[in-house]
Amino acid sequence: MNKRLLCISLLIISCIIIFSQCVGKRSKEEEDLRGRQFAGSAACISCHKNIYDSYVTTGHYKTSSPASRASVKGSFVSPHNVFSYSNGTKVIMEARDSGLFQVALSDSTLEELHRFDISIGSGRKAQTFLSWQNGKYFQLPLSYFISAHSWANSPGFPPSYPKFDRMIPGTCFGCHSSAVGIKNVSMEGLQLSEEFEKNQLVYGIDCERCHGPAAEHVAFHKDHPQEKNAMHITKIGALKNQQKLDMCALCHSGLGTPQRSAFDFKPGDNLSDYFFPDFTRPEKTAEMDVHGKQYQLFTASKCFIKSEEMNCSSCHNPHSNERDQLQAFSQRCMNCHKTEDHTFCKMTALPAAMLSKNCIDCHMPALASRSITMLTNGQTSPTPDSMRTHLIAIYREETRKFMATLKQ
Ligand code: HEC
Ligand code: HEC
Ligand code: HEC
Ligand code: HEC
Ligand code: HEC
Ligand code: HEC
Numbered sequence: 558m559n560k561r562l563l564c565i566s567l568l569i570i571s572c573i574i575i576f577s578q579c580v581g582k583r584s585k586e587e588e589d590l591r592g593r594q595f596a597g598s599a600a601c602i603s604c605h606k607n608i609y610d611s612y613v614t615t616g617h618y619k620t621s622s623p624a625s626r627a628s629v630k631g632s633f634v635s636p637h638n639v640f641s642y643s644n645g646t647k648v649i650m651e652a653r654d655s656g657l658f659q660v661a662l663s664d665s666t667l668e669e670l671h672r673f674d675i676s677i678g679s680g681r682k683a684q685t686f687l688s689w690q691n692g693k694y695f696q697l698p699l700s701y702f703i704s705a706h707s708w709a710n711s712p713g714f715p716p717s718y719p720k721f722d723r724m725i726p727g728t729c730f731g732c733h734s735s736a737v738g739i740k741n742v743s744m745e746g747l748q749l750s751e752e753f754e755k756n757q758l759v760y761g762i763d764c765e766r767c768h769g770p771a772a773e774h775v776a777f778h779k780d781h782p783q784e785k786n787a788m789h790i791t792k793i794g795a796l797k798n799q800q801k802l803d804m805c806a807l808c809h810s811g812l813g814t815p816q817r818s819a820f821d822f823k824p825g826d827n828l829s830d831y832f833f834p835d836f837t838r839p840e841k842t843a844e845m846d847v848h849g850k851q852y853q854l855f856t857a858s859k860c861f862i863k864s865e866e867m868n869c870s871s872c873h874n875p876h877s878n879e880r881d882q883l884q885a886f887s888q889r890c891m892n893c894h895k896t897e898d899h900t901f902c903k904m905t906a907l908p909a910a911m912l913s914k915n916c917i918d919c920h921m922p923a924l925a926s927r928s929i930t931m932l933t934n935g936q937t938s939p940t941p942d943s944m945r946t947h948l949i950a951i952y953r954e955e956t957r958k959f960m961a962t963l964k965q
C-alpha cells in the first residue's frame with residue numbers, strides 16, 4: 558500500500574508542477590496559443606503541400622474538433638437519437654438552432670440539458686463529447702460507437718442513470734489535442750481542479766506536436782528559398798531508434814504518472830523524463846489491453862527484439878491515412894520476411910501468393926479491448942471495442958477463424 562500512497566503523492570506533485578508551467582507560459586497577445594516559437598500547421602502548406610494534404614485525412618488531425626453536425630457522427634433523428642437508462646430516464650440527442658444537446662427527461666420532465674462543445678475521437682472507432690461549464694469540461698453520458706452505428710453509454714459510466722458530472726482532466730487534451738488554455742489550477746481536497754479558458758484549444762494533433770516548435774524553421778526558409786537543407790528543425794532521421802519510438806510512445810503507451818506536461822515533448826526527448834517509472838503495474842503483455850498500449854506490445858514482439866532498427870515508421874507513414882490497407886501493410890512485413898531468405902511465413906496450408914495479401918489478420922488480429930466497452934440502447938451487458946494487437950506473434954485460433962472465412 559506504501560507504493561500506492563507514494564504514487565498518489567507523485568501524481569499530485571507532478572500535476573501541480575506541470576500546470577504551474579502551463580499557466581506561467583501563456584500570454585494572450587501571442588498568435589499561437591503555444592507561443593511565438595510555434596507557427597501552426599497552416600504555415601507549413603506553402604512548402605510541404607503534399608504532406609499537409611495527406612496529413613489532414615488522418616485520425617491524428619481529426620482527433621478533436623468543435624462539435625457540429627459535421628463532426629458528430631451520431632444521429633439526431635428519432636428514433637435513433639434516444640437512449641433509455643434502467644431508472645427510466647431517457648436521454649435525447651437534439652439538434653437545435655442554438656446547438657447540439659444531450660437532454661435528460663424523466664417522465665417527460667426536463668432534468669438536465671447540456672451542450673456538445675467538443676468532439677473527441679475522429680470517428681474511427683468511437684467518439685465522446687465534452688461540455689463546457691464555468692471553466693470546466695464534463696464528459697457527456699452518451700458517446701457514439703461507430704461499429705454498432707449507435708449511441709452508447711460512455712465507457713465506465715453507470716448503466717442505471719445518466720451521469721453529467723464527470724470532470725475531464727487536462728491530460729485528456731495532452732493526447733487528443735495540440736494545446737489547451739489553462740487559467741488556474743488548485744486543489745479541492747485530494748483532487749486537482751483545473752480551470753480552462755473557453756475556446757482556447759488547438760484542435761487535433763498537428764505537425765508541431767510531433768516535430769516540435771517550427772516558427773524559426775519557417776522564417777529561415779522563407780528568407781532563404783535557395784536553401785534545400787532543413788534548418789532549425791529536428792532531423793528525425795538523425796535520432797536514435799529509441800528516440801523515434803518515444804515520439805509515438807508519448808501517447809501510445811497508456812497514461813503513466815506524469816512528470817512533465819506532454820505538450821512540452823519535442824522529438825529527441827526521452828519518454829522517461831515525462832513519466833515517473835511505472836512500479837505499480839508490472840503488467841504481462843498477455844494481460845495488457847490492446848487499447849493505447851501499442852508501444853509495449855510492439856516492443857515485446859520478436860520482430861522488434863530480433864531487429865536492429867525497427868520502429869513505428871517501419872510500418873506506418875505518420876502523414877497518411879492507410880487504414881484497412883492490409884495488403885500494403887503486408888508488403889512492409891515482406892521487407893524483412895522474404896521467401897528467398899527463408900524468413901517467410903512457415904504456414905504451409907496456404908500458397909505464398911495468398912499469404913502475401915494479408916499477414917495481418919493472422920499475426921496482428923483485432924482483439925477485444927477490456928477497457929473500452931460500450932453499452933448500447935437496450936443491451937444488458939456492454940460490447941467491447943476491438944483493436945489490432947501489436948504483439949506480433951502466432952495466433953492459432955485466429956488462423957483457424959481466418960481459414961474459415963476463406964472457405965465461405
Ligand atoms: C518556406 C518554406 C518552408 C516552410 C514554410 C516550412 N518548411 Fe519545413 N522544410 C523546408 C525545406 C526547404 C526543408 C528541407 C527539404 C525537405 O526535406 O523538404 C524542410 C524540411 C522539413 C522537415 C524535415 C527535416 C528532416 O530533414 O528530417 C520537417 C520535419 C519540416 N520541414 C517541418 C516543417 C513544419 C512542421 C512546417 C510548418 C510549421 C514547415 N516545415 C514549414 C522548408 C519549409
Ligand atoms: C499527441 C499524442 C499522439 C502522438 C505523439 C502520436 N499519436 Fe498516434 N494517435 C493518437 C490518438 C489520440 C489517436 C486516435 C485518433 C482518432 O481519434 O482516430 C491516434 C491514432 C493513431 C493511429 C491509428 C490511425 C488510423 O487512422 O487508423 C496510428 C496508426 C497512430 N496513431 C500511429 C502513431 C505513430 C506512428 C506515432 C509516432 C510517429 C504517433 N501515432 C504519435 C495520439 C498520438
Ligand atoms: C504523428 C506524428 C507526426 C505528425 C502529426 C507529422 N509528422 Fe512529419 N514526420 C513524422 C515522422 C515520425 C517522420 C519521419 C518519418 C520516417 O522516419 O520515415 C516525419 C517526417 C517528416 C518530414 C521529412 C520526411 C518526408 O517525409 O519528407 C517532413 C518534411 C515532415 N515530416 C513534415 C510534416 C508536416 C508539414 C506535418 C503537418 C502537416 C507533419 N510532418 C506532421 C511524424 C509526424
Ligand atoms: C496517454 C494518452 C491518452 C490519454 C490521456 C487519453 N487518450 Fe484517448 N486515445 C489515445 C489513443 C492512442 C487512442 C487511439 C488508439 C487506441 O485506442 O489504442 C485513443 C482513442 C480514444 C477514443 C476513440 C477514438 C478512435 O476512434 O480511435 C476516444 C473517444 C478517446 N480516446 C477519448 C479519450 C478521452 C475522453 C480522454 C480523457 C478522459 C482520453 N481519451 C485520454 C490516447 C489517449
Ligand atoms: C524490420 C524487419 C521486420 C519487419 C518489418 C517485420 N518483422 Fe517479423 N520478425 C522479424 C525478425 C528479425 C523476427 C525474428 C525471427 C527469428 O526468430 O529469427 C521476426 C519474427 C516474426 C514472427 C515470429 C514470431 C514468434 O513469436 O515466433 C512472426 C509471426 C512475424 N515476425 C510476423 C511479422 C508480420 C506479420 C509483420 C508485418 C506486420 C512483420 N513480421 C514485420 C523482423 C521483421
Ligand atoms: C510490423 C508493422 C507495424 C509496426 C511496427 C507498428 N504497427 Fe501499428 N498497425 C500495424 C497494422 C498492420 C495495423 C492495422 C491497420 C488497419 O487495420 O487498418 C496497425 C494499427 C495501428 C493502430 C490502430 C489500431 C486499431 O485497431 O485501432 C495504432 C494506434 C497503431 N497501429 C499504432 C502504432 C504505434 C504507436 C507503433 C509503434 C509503437 C506501431 N503501431 C507499430 C502495423 C504495425
Ligand code: HEC
Nearest residue numbers: 887890894900901902903904912913915916919951956959
Ligand atoms: C492464415 C494465417 C496466416 C497468414 C495469412 C500468414 N501467416 Fe505467418 N504463420 C501462421 C501460422 C499458423 C504460423 C505457424 C506455422 C507453424 O509453425 O506451424 C506462421 C508462421 C510465421 C512465421 C514463422 C515463425 C517461426 O516459427 O519462425 C513468420 C515469420 C510468419 N508467419 C510471417 C508471416 C508473414 C510475413 C505473412 C504475410 C506475408 C504471414 N505470416 C501470413 C499463420 C499465417
